[in-house]
Amino acid sequence: MNTETIKARLKQQKIETPSWGYGNSGTRFKTFPAPGAASTVWEKVEDAAFIHSLTGIAPSVALHIPWDRVEDYSELKKHAQDLGIQLGAINPNVFQDVQYKLGSVTNPDAAVRAKATQHLLDCVEVMKQTGSRDLSLWFADGTNYLGQDDLRKRKRYLREALQQVHDRLPEDGRMLIEYKLFEPAFYHTDLADWGLAYLHAVSIGEKAQVLVDLGHHAQGTNIEHIVSTLLDAGRLGGFHFNARRYADDDLVVGTTNPLELFAIYLEIVQAENDPSEALRKHVSEVAFMIDQSHNIEHKLEAMLQSVLNCQEAYAKALSVDFDLLTEAREQGEVLKANRIVMDAFYRDVRPLLRELREEQNLPADPYAALEESDHLKKVLRDRQSSDVGGGFPS
Amino acid sequence: MNTETIKARLKQQKIETPSWGYGNSGTRFKTFPAPGAASTVWEKVEDAAFIHSLTGIAPSVALHIPWDRVEDYSELKKHAQDLGIQLGAINPNVFQDVQYKLGSVTNPDAAVRAKATQHLLDCVEVMKQTGSRDLSLWFADGTNYLGQDDLRKRKRYLREALQQVHDRLPEDGRMLIEYKLFEPAFYHTDLADWGLAYLHAVSIGEKAQVLVDLGHHAQGTNIEHIVSTLLDAGRLGGFHFNARRYADDDLVVGTTNPLELFAIYLEIVQAENDPSEALRKHVSEVAFMIDQSHNIEHKLEAMLQSVLNCQEAYAKALSVDFDLLTEAREQGEVLKANRIVMDAFYRDVRPLLRELREEQNLPADPYAALEESDHLKKVLRDRQSSDVGGGFPS
């Protein structure tokens, strides 16, 4: 691809930022209040819009319900649109109510399951008001001890709840089923891996898709292989981007192993370039979202860095010489194929991105723009730094 | 369950031992020759029959082709039957020919793919001669470097080969699709996890089932959860039992974490006790097989210990008080449910098993019987200890 084509593709890139990434969050040991952290959904939307104004590629913000519950979602939608962004995926929270101690939709108690399912259905209603396409489902459900519960029974409970929700989704709506190896459950997690999310999605229906969170895999897992598998199967709903070395560390995207982020975007680009129209359509619908938890970082700086790291990874992936690559692969030239891909990874795309931003009247240096911005001054001055803010996990 | 019921169930237990477990095997650093190791398939069948004579629960032996190739399989079948056992699963080897360096059924070269597929089809013919129900498929296929090959293309190649083989299986035959996280491929493996094996199996047809090898998972993976999932989905074809702490260590079954082996049998027992007839039928068809590699152990002793550890695990799982367990689960009594299960695990079932053996005219102490046996003396005396024996990986 020539530079102009690459730029054109880069202008289409979209990254959704999460409302909860603008509020305080922490580890189980401590939530340190972050200076200028947002505490209301209105402030979070303002922060998301500000990040979009710096980057041009973060045009929507995901919501978490009930953290971001408001009386009138049309008002919130208007607030976002006035600031130049959209409301994005709706994320129901079914893990903080005291009744969910032993699970939500897989709880042994039918009343708790019903309550959790109702909350999911309520969130479908929210989608309709916010105009959101995606219901993004993460469950903390699981057990801590061998024998604690009946694994097959829980699987059926989960299926029932997901099916009900699926059948109430709006015409163009989707549900994204997220999986996670562990935490907060430490023996088994009802949706432990992509295989389980896929198994449910296929049985439930066309609107059920799989969500890949980069921090939710066992050590050694090849995530880009999962991405390619789900793309090929037509079930890649979207991503929750973040970085990790140990567990679900939820760090700034691309900081632990930038080659992995690049490898994921490489699968995306190959699908975008594929001759199959169905595959190209499928990949065009994938939701690219950030989900990270800041324990010691400045909120806006962390989100900006994550968004820009996604942009760099995509720009590098677009730079691969795919004709050469195909030839090397067909010839079985193992290391040459690797070097063709690595050549793109080692390309310094920052000058190109600076150029791209200037063409779009965006700040050439977004970090400097953040540092000098009125928005930053304002939030540092005006917002109550609070230990019990609206962030994650609050 | 009362003791008599438990004994009756234990008398139905079956463990298939692998021919390659009786020959020399090693690590990439060295294959140490084991005294008395078998080097022909005829000897391996004799060893397998001997293990069955000690335990009463190892009535069949799995074959690896071409390692165990013979001119006339009916003769081999008769040899086994004369010794009191059956020929079991057929395991095609498509990883040691020099052409398979970059893969077998997923090789970029069509000629290599065709050759590999033909070998699988040839093994289907062997099944018909040996009377084997199961074709057990493990592929070493994968890549070592990012970019080396096209992941989606390889997925399609794999599907094509599996479909061809499936469609040629005997009426009552099955194919067991084994997955493995890594080794010998170190970037991606075409069948990396149960999700991939399941995805293919479901698309291919009813005779395609998933094979769970205990050593093929990422660190932390809850294997019994996978077992329960596959049982519920009707796709648990069988097991390759062994033990591991680090990678695919292929140690004697039950030596690293005996609680895990027990937990797996606990899922089996719960399925066997399930009200659903379909589930009970499905679990009754599961193939329980050992697959281990002995680097420093005596072959017969290692196999005996593995078989007996499976028996102990099953006996303990049968001892769970399921009525109490169900009640505790329904009440959400987290630790009580765990203790009910652990009570069975901590039960010393060895006196019961000794009694069981005596009832069946089996040696009360199989280890002593091995040590004093003529068979052991004979193999130590007669067999050439060789560094290039017919074992795994030879």
Next chain:
Amino acid sequence: MNTETIKARLKQQKIETPSWGYGNSGTRFKTFPAPGAASTVWEKVEDAAFIHSLTGIAPSVALHIPWDRVEDYSELKKHAQDLGIQLGAINPNVFQDVQYKLGSVTNPDAAVRAKATQHLLDCVEVMKQTGSRDLSLWFADGTNYLGQDDLRKRKRYLREALQQVHDRLPEDGRMLIEYKLFEPAFYHTDLADWGLAYLHAVSIGEKAQVLVDLGHHAQGTNIEHIVSTLLDAGRLGGFHFNARRYADDDLVVGTTNPLELFAIYLEIVQAENDPSEALRKHVSEVAFMIDQSHNIEHKLEAMLQSVLNCQEAYAKALSVDFDLLTEAREQGEVLKANRIVMDAFYRDVRPLLRELREEQNLPADPYAALEESDHLKKVLRDRQSSDVGGGFPS
């Protein structure tokens, strides 16, 4: 060893329970309030004494400062003694003050380092008042990003603080240096593994010892090997017992892999039986402590189960036939040596322990005794169930 010797040894066993294990604790997602959880240190000491009254082997309780800070420690000491137990290890908390966001004794800011060190020194004063032998040191210090800080500089800061504290310890006091692979730091942890704790301990002085927490290792780590190494080097200060499968899951001791707990006690027993008087003295000083976090479990039940699982593991380890074992090892009989050890593991020691308890006028069935106890009724009735209790991590 004969039964009487085993019983005599079991009567010497001691397990220290942690005050914070009796209060509320949770994951980063949620702290669910536990019915009857203690919220003051006085209540926690009562709970610890109650657990001791049920088991006879939990005669002390560890304190966390400032969570358990009181005006007059002699009063608290008397409270404990009146209830039949002692105050145990003092655990300084230098991870929850807002100034510790970037570290405590390794913080880049000298004022913060001084503050943290001062808190450690204050805790040395507490030791003198409580009569505690051990200062148990865990630091959350580390970084989240490559480049964030100077690793060697932080190492030197840590050394300076530890040295100061060491030099102020009481005559018979010790400091236990705990290590942890990760969490809450996700790039590097200043005390990441036993090697670092050991390196510091050796340089600092004789009173510096290493603390092994069972949940603080990388996947696959052989913990009993570390235990044997530290015993041999004279630097095993003590244990924080808990169970884990994934990360620092902090579950009830012995629930994930009971063989590992047994293997650790096996190293202890072998050291206790060693001909070297120095080694026997060293092992006699090891502190056996529980450190776990209950997210969904009942507090008292969880602690009781942990204490009893330690007792069973020790009883099994004492049951090994060491003469046979030594012989098998010297003969290089790999699997026989393993089976000798496993024979002890599979022994059902519960009848023996019941007998032991009866001899000591302890409840034969501690779980039943807990369930029927006035103490349980009282705490469920009287204690405020609170979401902001004094537990860990509060």
Next chain:
Amino acid sequence: MNTETIKARLKQQKIETPSWGYGNSGTRFKTFPAPGAASTVWEKVEDAAFIHSLTGIAPSVALHIPWDRVEDYSELKKHAQDLGIQLGAINPNVFQDVQYKLGSVTNPDAAVRAKATQHLLDCVEVMKQTGSRDLSLWFADGTNYLGQDDLRKRKRYLREALQQVHDRLPEDGRMLIEYKLFEPAFYHTDLADWGLAYLHAVSIGEKAQVLVDLGHHAQGTNIEHIVSTLLDAGRLGGFHFNARRYADDDLVVGTTNPLELFAIYLEIVQAENDPSEALRKHVSEVAFMIDQSHNIEHKLEAMLQSVLNCQEAYAKALSVDFDLLTEAREQGEVLKANRIVMDAFYRDVRPLLRELREEQNLPADPYAALEESDHLKKVLRDRQSSDVGGGFPS
């Protein structure tokens, strides 16, 4: 640093390649013969010299004894010197003799221990003849089963052997103690981690140093932290570079996570820049060596790629703006410090390296030079492709 300083530093860089990297090697499943692979030590030295002629930074070759045993080492030394390189570290092999099945220097049998120790001492004599500074020690020693052997006894056996060897080293000689988590031992490895290697080194004497192999750690381990620790303690002897995702995959250096290789070089550069003269002297003595196993790659291409990836990583690490970095660290600017480091990582240093090569009359494009070389043509034409070559693990 300005460009000229960076270039001057790059001209000092040295990477030692291993003789066994030029011969055939494989996994436990199969050793595929590589076209043009060397089979004698004379050929391996020629290949190493050729790689040096392409890169200018690979001026020595490590030997493995007995694989590379010759009658007259002075002749081999002259052969190397005539080709423009030196003989480097001597690597004794004590894992392939049949007597080493249960260990070499830690074997329960005293005669086997003596034999292994004698081989190490013989290798010290080889060092004197080859003029090698370093004896590089890797032991396969360990056990496969709980209970198999006495861990503390084996630790003492290991110490005795190491001490004897240390005391016979040449005046300026060193011994590098390598550690490895697992493989080929699967229960415990006598030198399992850096802590054990360090503990022994410190007790043994000044010539004992620790060797860090990038593939020998548990999942998640922060290797650069270990590097910084050993540098600070004056015990970093050297590296065995390679890449891995799962176990000890032994892939081409820098292919799995190039950021990790950069992070390691960053610690090296910071030590080289340190005000402490002792530290600068220590880091100047570190041995940078490659140790990899090619299963499917072309030998010369793989080695070239590894050497060049080391060069790129070092060039990037030299490009960090350390003044800015120090300031950001002192201010606690977490993400700014990270970005300063990442700025250097994302720098495309390939134009600089091309310039550097041209200044040194080296091929500007080493891959093209390899492809067009007479050496490549010659080895492909003349060398017997053999399945039983002199490579690793042969």
